[in-house]
Amino acid sequence: MMSDKHSIVYWTYQDAPEHAYPGHPESPNRFGYFKDWIAQSPYPAMQRLDYAPARLEDLMAAHSQRMIENLQQETQNPPHEIDQAPTYVTPASYQAALGAVGATLAVSRKVMRASAGRGFAIVRPPGHHAVHDHPMGFCLFNNLAVAAADAVISGMGKVAVFDFDAHHGNGVEDIFRQTEQVAYCSIHEEGLYPGTGHLEAAPHARGRLVNLPVPAFSGTKVFTRLIDQVVEPWLKAFQPKMLFVCAGFDAHFSDPLTSLTVNTEGFYRLTQKVMDLAETYCGGRAVFVLEGGYDPLALSDNLQASLAALSGEADYPDHYGKGPDQSKDISALIEEARTYHQLRE
Numbered sequence: 001m002m003s004d005k006h007s008i009v010y011w012t013y014q015d016a017p018e019h020a021y022p023g024h025p026e027s028p029n030r031f032g033y034f035k036d037w038i039a040q041s042p043y044p045a046m047q048r049l050d051y052a053p054a055r056l057e058d059l060m061a062a063h064s065q066r067m068i069e070n071l072q073q074e075t076q077n078p079p080h081e082i083d084q085a086p087t088y089v090t091p092a093s094y095q096a097a098l099g100a101v102g103a104t105l106a107v108s109r110k111v112m113r114a115s116a117g118r119g120f121a122i123v124r125p126p127g128h129h130a131v132h133d134h135p136m137g138f139c140l141f142n143n144l145a146v147a148a149a150d151a152v153i154s155g156m157g158k159v160a161v162f163d164f165d166a167h168h169g170n171g172v173e174d175i176f177r178q179t180e181q182v183a184y185c186s187i188h189e190e191g192l193y194p195g196t197g198h199l200e201a202a203p204h205a206r207g208r209l210v211n212l213p214v215p216a217f218s219g220t221k222v223f224t225r226l227i228d229q230v231v232e233p234w235l236k237a238f239q240p241k242m243l244f245v246c247a248g249f250d251a252h253f254s255d256p257l258t259s260l261t262v263n264t265e266g267f268y269r270l271t272q273k274v275m276d277l278a279e280t281y282c283g284g285r286a287v288f289v290l291e292g293g294y295d296p297l298a299l300s301d302n303l304q305a306s307l308a309a310l311s312g313e314a315d316y317p318d319h320y321g322k323g324p325d326q327s328k329d330i331s332a333l334i335e336e337a338r339t340y341h342q343l344r345e
């Protein structure tokens, strides 16, 4: 089915144990279950990459120099909150943030150089809320945006970003708001933090910046239907050379921060579908970057399910099972989005 070359999954891992804050959900404990599995028994197709901390010139592909310097200064103080989310920093946070970007770049540059390839940067702190000029929403640097901008600067051509985290990736949208070479599409729960991501939020970039807010209790069927009827025609029309994925797993029904109802099998199928799209429309190049996911056991299951799909494996753990109803009628949203963005099969 898949060639050997295609089934290699390049990966990096950073759990940043010292980037921690009392009582905060974005904590090293998120990897409490996953870290033992990834240390001992990743799938045979998975190939670990070394990485170095990101350099200033790397970061400036997506962030202003003032933002970078401000963050470095903030982290010289004792642990404290820097916004209402709350986003926190500690004296270890600047190195953690540089590491998360570096680990993401290692995967994306490897995939970029390969004639086709897939990878997963399993990192924290996450990135998709961090905007051009400041950190935001548990995110310090925008790991994925730096890597996507790096791909464009390196001459990759157009790249696309698909975001299935439960929250809108406002940072990715902000950074690429005026960048014609980068398209962004997000499925997210309406009304959640940070309150952005309305369907008509980017009238200047119809067909390029696509927001799909879904109601609470939308599950796997809603996500797969949107992928078939909106995400696929969006990719087909944009013709990117590479696909980046904001892979947040907080849309799982057990997640304490959200009310969506995707299950672990859903993340397996979703990953398969996204990979199929990457094969068909993006030269077979796909880079997944971890974003949210705040139930440590579910995050471990969901990461293993997603990595199984990328590795061509059929088995993965699922401690939670099928869960609540997966359906919700989103026909109106699909019709509205397809009309607004002029998307047709």
Ligand SMILES: [Zn+2]
Pocket: 165, 166, 167, 248, 250, 291, 292, 293
């Ligand atoms: Zn999230």
